[in-house]
Amino acid sequence: MTEATAPMLDVRNLEMHFSLGGSVLDRLRFGKKGIRLDRPVVRAVNGVSFSIERGEIMALVGESGCGKSTVAKTIARIYKPTNGELRIDGEDVAEHDFAQMLPVRAKMQMIFQDPYASLNPRQKVRDIVAEPLLQQTATAAERREVPAKIEALLARVGLNAEHAGRYPHQFSGGQRQRIGIARALSVMPGLIVADEPVSALDVSIQAQILNLMKDLRDEFGLAYLFISHDLSVVHHIADKIGVMYLGFMVENAPRDVLFSRPRHPYTRALLSAAPSIKEKRDKEEIELVGEVPSALSLPSGCCFRTRCPFAWDRCAVERPDLHDVGDRQTVACHLIDEPERDVA
Amino acid sequence: MAGKAQPKLLEVRDLRTYFHTFAGTVRAVNGVSFDIAAGEVMGLVGESGGGKSVVGFSILGLIDSPGKIEGGEIRLNGEDLVKAGEARLREIRGREISMVFQDPMTSLNPLHSIGRQMDEVLRLHSDLDVKTRHAACVEMLENVGISRAEERLKAYPHQFSGGMRQRVVIAIALLARPRLIIADEPTTALDVTIQSQILKLMRRQIAKKGASMILVTHDLAVVSEMANHITVLYCGNVVERGRTRELIEAPAHPYTRGLIDSIPDLSNRHERLQQIPGTVPDIRNLPKGCNFRDRCPRAQALCGEVEPSLTAQRGSLSAACHFPLRPGKRA
Numbered sequence: 001m002t003e004a005t006a007p008m009l010d011v012r013n014l015e016m017h018f019s020l021g022g023s024v025l026d027r028l029r030f031g032k033k034g035i036r037l038d039r040p041v042v043r044a045v046n047g048v049s050f051s052i053e054r055g056e057i058m059a060l061v062g063e064s065g066c067g068k069s070t071v072a073k074t075i076a077r078i079y080k081p082t083n084g085e086l087r088i089d090g091e092d093v094a095e096h097d098f099a100q101m102l103p104v105r106a107k108m109q110m111i112f113q114d115p116y117a118s119l120n121p122r123q124k125v126r127d128i129v130a131e132p133l134l135q136q137t138a139t140a141a142e143r144r145e146v147p148a149k150i151e152a153l154l155a156r157v158g159l160n161a162e163h164a165g166r167y168p169h170q171f172s173g174g175q176r177q178r179i180g181i182a183r184a185l186s187v188m189p190g191l192i193v194a195d196e197p198v199s200a201l202d203v204s205i206q207a208q209i210l211n212l213m214k215d216l217r218d219e220f221g222l223a224y225l226f227i228s229h230d231l232s233v234v235h236h237i238a239d240k241i242g243v244m245y246l247g248f249m250v251e252n253a254p255r256d257v258l259f260s261r262p263r264h265p266y267t268r269a270l271l272s273a274a275p276s277i278k279e280k281r282d283k284e285e286i287e288l289v290g291e292v293p294s295a296l297s298l299p300s301g302c303c304f305r306t307r308c309p310f311a312w313d314r315c316a317v318e319r320p321d322l323h324d325v326g327d328r329q330t331v332a333c334h335l336i337d338e339p340e341r342d343v344a
Numbered sequence: 345m346a347g348k349a350q351p352k353l354l355e356v357r358d359l360r361t362y363f364h365t366f367a368g369t370v371r372a373v374n375g376v377s378f379d380i381a382a383g384e385v386m387g388l389v390g391e392s393g394g395g396k397s398v399v400g401f402s403i404l405g406l407i408d409s410p411g412k413i414e415g416g417e418i419r420l421n422g423e424d425l426v427k428a429g430e431a432r433l434r435e436i437r438g439r440e441i442s443m444v445f446q447d448p449m450t451s452l453n454p455l456h457s458i459g460r461q462m463d464e465v466l467r468l469h470s471d472l473d474v475k476t477r478h479a480a481c482v483e484m485l486e487n488v489g490i491s492r493a494e495e496r497l498k499a500y501p502h503q504f505s506g507g508m509r510q511r512v513v514i515a516i517a518l519l520a521r522p523r524l525i526i527a528d529e530p531t532t533a534l535d536v537t538i539q540s541q542i543l544k545l546m547r548r549q550i551a552k553k554g555a556s557m558i559l560v561t562h563d564l565a566v567v568s569e570m571a572n573h574i575t576v577l578y579c580g581n582v583v584e585r586g587r588t589r590e591l592i593e594a595p596a597h598p599y600t601r602g603l604i605d606s607i608p609d610l611s612n613r614h615e616r617l618q619q620i621p622g623t624v625p626d627i628r629n630l631p632k633g634c635n636f637r638d639r640c641p642r643a644q645a646l647c648g649e650v651e652p653s654l655t656a657q658r659g660s661l662s663a664a665c666h667f668p669l670r671p672g673k674r675a
Contacts, residue, residue: 006621006637009348030352063535063536063537064535064537092361124580147557172623174623175623202391202562202605202624203391203562203564203603203606203607204602204603204619204620205623206606207605207606207607207608207617207618207619207620208619208620208621209606210617211616211617211619216439227535229535231536231610232538232565232607232608232609233371235608235610236512236608236617237608259610269537270537271610272534272540273536273540274565274610275536275539275540275543275563275565275566275568275569276568276569276609276610277564277565277567277568277592277607277609278609287540287544289540289541291505291507291508291538308351
């Protein structure tokens, strides 16, 4: 954040569509206009834009199927985006191939949700953590420093040197997630994409991992893209938050603004649905009916209108864009133009 | 809880369920006692490995080898279910006590229609004729918020989303009007807006039918919105129990305090979360004395020697701790 350089991550109009395969027979449709071949496309991400500065934590929240994990995987270039720009440290990597991505991976690493599936069961911890580092070392001299670096990394994430010779199955879920963090940290990236890193962990362990991630950010000036479905986790860790629904960003705001003044009806419903150990504050009650529509056939107009308690005819016709409402808060809802309709 | 005129629906006394594995005996439930009165919702809380699900399965007699109920009593209206035979348990399951499982994706049979799976409960547990049973299924499906119930009865589980399936599972659990429902993490697999729908639904239906419920969950926030009483388990033992608000606001056991503090609550403004250090000990090889002492900020020499027993604390609370917390003090 010191010099006036490009943001660590800058995403513009990111789109990720998956066309479903299936045999010709599966895709045959018989309609009034005769026989045609169906091409089902899952529109997982539909034009998402945001940016993350160095040392900043941005969270994406939303329910299952909202596209938040797809955004994470597209940014990590596990997927190749259908459309849009994807700048990491100023460099547009949207069209990069595998070889071109390799140097970029020294700047961006990923932490996965499932600490059981994301570590190779046949590798020792030492080798797991060294893997990204070895990809990035060119000279023998650099390679000789790797073991010492691994030891320091393990110590930093709360494991000790003797753990380096063990296999993943000898660790608990929390410890495995620490290994995953050490692996991501090994190349000293500027950006870590963390896809639900604590949702598989018990609460007491979850707190340990969240605290560790925050400490590492302060120590190394890391930027995180933190994907979570849990608003209270996000509230704890994020500087700013993007709320996603059906592949669209419906609201984007700094944490305190979002939690004290949520504007989009979906954000408001999410906040009112979150259970709390505190006695009910006088919080707004927006109960959503029904379920999320399929990403195979998006509703016309606003993506949220089928469940929105405020929706009117305009919402079915016109898709709302993100509007700046001040305080770095942007909202995609027609209620911003017509606040008089906002009566529950 | 003592001295109340409310009749006890379920009394669990010193329940011990062990699993005899090659790697040693796992004392999953090791002397758990609690009561549930009619119409009461009890939250059974703890982390993975705490034994909370095994308590639920033990009540229904669903413990398979290598697991075994080694001792204790489970009294439903005075009848000891530990001694009851399989035939009697089959009568009880679904009629007197029913269960809602965590994963709505696997707790319905994919080969049978929803209607057939719902009807089965009534066919086994009532003398109603086909028509009345069908009407009851339709009504129940509507009660849990599924529209076009007539039509949906013919559908198969794969045609339903997760939230819808959990509604069906709840409908099945409620059909025979059981007196006790054991809900094992009923909303853990669901999204938060669907979770809040399902919790509201369960609360409404239970109040309407006057049933009691054991809500097994790791989520203190969910429990605090649903339960009258909370029982906290750690390593197969009850470490604390009491009325919900008292327990949440000023717990006496350091483990409960730690659990509450490690929740990143929306109204909690701490920059750092309070964390419980370390991990749950290996349940096959528990430390001497208090199971929690290695992670406890208040542990002293005594904790390594003597296992604390559950004793009455202030108000409705009882806790198994040699050095219980006083209100207002943090661990």
